[in-house]
Amino acid sequence: MQRRELLAALGAGAAASLLAPLTADQRLAVARNLHAQAKPGGFLSGAQRELIVRIADTILPRTATPSASDVQVPAFIERLLTDWQTEAERSELLAGLAAFDQRCEASRGSRFASLTPQAQTAAIAEVDGKQGKKGSPEAAYATLKGMVVYGYFTSERVMKEVLKVRVIPGRFDGCAPFATH
Numbered sequence: 052m053q054r055r056e057l058l059a060a061l062g063a064g065a066a067a068s069l070l071a072p073l074t075a076d077q078r079l080a081v082a083r084n085l086h087a088q089a090k091p092g093g094f095l096s097g098a099q100r101e102l103i104v105r106i107a108d109t110i111l112p113r114t115a116t117p118s119a120s121d122v123q124v125p126a127f128i129e130r131l132l133t134d135w136q137t138e139a140e141r142s143e144l145l146a147g148l149a150a151f152d153q154r155c156e157a158s159r160g161s162r163f164a165s166l167t168p169q170a171q172t173a174a175i176a177e178v179d180g181k182q183g184k185k186g187s188p189e190a191a192y193a194t195l196k197g198m199v200v201y202g203y204f205t206s207e208r209v210m211k212e213v214l215k216v217r218v219i220p221g222r223f224d225g226c227a228p229f230a231t232h
């Protein structure tokens with residue numbers, strides 16, 4: 052299994068809890084709507100936005116495929132925070148991300164965004180897959196990771212170029228020949 056396939060599967064599970072009451076078609080419709088409305092700027096401070104960009108690009112860096120920021124995942128996340136999360140959920144996530152950033156500064160001498168790519172990967176490895184109470188770096192990272200993967204794999208560019216999904220399916224031809232074997 053490729054890294055991005057694994058992340059898609061893991062992120063689908065994390066995003067599913069975020070949008071649990073919706074069907075798969077409704078989740079895709081929500082994602083398309085959020086992508087269409089996503090614009091950088093607005094809700095988050097510059098430092099918060101930069102932290103999210105760096106974490107997203109560490110989770111899904113540019114390789115032969117686009118990075119998370121190449122397909123505007125941070126703007127998607129900002130829109131998701133604004134439109135879909137309650138004030139309490141936003142506060143918990145942002146508090147956890149701030150605690151994560153402070154932990155990086157305390158243990159590595161620099162905020163996450165200023166670390167080298169190798170140090171960023173190591174910092175993420177310390178919280179990835181770990182349980183944490185609400186507002187903790189571990190809980191915030193788990194939530195953010197689900198949003199990153201959800202935003203990435205529902206972006207039109209990734210659907211077309213990476214997943215090779217036909218975003219708008221072709222026509223129905225009811226008179227097509229049918230052969231049995």
